[in-house]
Amino acid sequence: MRNYILGALSGVAGAALYTLAPALAWYYWLMFVGGCFLIAFSFDVIFGSLQEHQQRAAWMGGLLFGGPGVVLQALVWGLGV
């Protein structure tokens, strides 16, 4: 379920990005997809690790995968749009 929601949110974000910046350069799209992937993966690590009672793995996953994902999204939405 978690992954479906993240997939749907990424789709909505992609549609919004296309509406706001239809002529966006390909490398911004690449960064957008990479950012979505990293954020989705960080959610998987955070929630999965919490289920496994591995708190440190949860926040490490958030930091190491979610962090770069957020940076990539910030670059796309800050510079590309």
Next chain:
Amino acid sequence: MGKNKMTFDFPLGTIPKGFVYRDQSKRYPWWVKSVDKMTTEIDESIWERKVTDQIQMGLFGDPEKAKEKANESVKKIVARIEKEVPGNQLKDLALHYASTTFFAAGVSMFEGNFITHMFPIMEAVSKVIHPPEELGVPKWQGSPQEASEMVEIAAMQLGAAQVGFTYLEPRFLEHNVDVDPTVEKIKTTPEGKVLIPEHLKYVIMVAGQAPLEAMKHAPSQIGDMADRSGYEDRQMVWFRMMNFIRGLGYQAKPIPAAMPPGIPFGLMAGLGEMGRMNRLISPYYGGALRIEGILTDMPLALDKPIDFGLQEYCRHCQKCARACPAKAISSEKESTWEPQSNFSLKGRKLWYENPEICWEWTGHNAHYCSACMFACTWTKDDQTFLHTLARISAAKLPFLGKPLAWLDDLFGYGPVARKNMGDWWQKKRPTKGANSRRR
């Protein structure tokens, strides 16, 4: 140590001709290779067979001394209860002993040697089954492939974490056990030699899984419970599967010995590879498995050994050696042909663990340890894709063992801090048994 004098026309550790094999392509994910030879190197010219009596002597020593040790252990256990040490309180101890109800049935936990006590229970539970000959119907018939698929499904339903099929290799048996074409039933000679009839040539390997969350609490009574639960689950599925096979009209017997040799059969059945810690490491469950074998005359399609890069990965990882409180596991980079204790056997190239030091630690601390089995970087739950990614990386880029073990530490995988050992009771979601959807 007894040496095997028998000769065979195929090298030990390779799969023999003359058997039907299962299609291995769907057995594991793509990153686990099926191979025709076990990944542990074997030198048949110096191969030694297991001698349980000596191992038991190592475990329990002379009975008087063993009793003394047991009394000391009891004092330590009581002192921990009185001091309310986390994970070592009365409820923890009661849980530990309760978890071994069937494994140690009929034996005081303070007695220690309960291994052979399970045989009368095995006899008692076999009465549940009414085989086809008693019902007046023919025995189950099917191809070896159908038989293996059916047995696997039944075993998973009855609690197995993993199942594999191999053949009865006499060179893997105890020093005093052999296959003899002239006997019809398993028979012990007056000289103490155990003879297995030739028709019991198929081996079903079943594995019970130790509960992963509780394993993190080793060494404590919670960790001990996890360790014993693994054995108990294995025992349950083992007994149940022997009954299942009998219910189909075929024979099912344990591999003869007080502590039957399981690992070589497990390796040949492709349940895992031999790891640095000298235990079978499963690509799904790491060191959290407890395995046992069943001999049968039901024609089965056999499985093959597997290779997921562990021999190279273990060279670099070494996490179990670092986790071992007794320093019983080799930290040498290369495996060796030289056994490291009186209870290790020659003929395998291993990172030999020293079982004497391990047992000494266990006796002195009044805990089953199993820290290595939990600390192994392959011993993981399956709630996040991170573990799959780590497994693929380890299997396909095994030379990265060191950085991967470092990442494993960085992510905080390892034992729960001593002061938090009692927190297990607050976790609310104790897991029980095998999650067979993992395979």
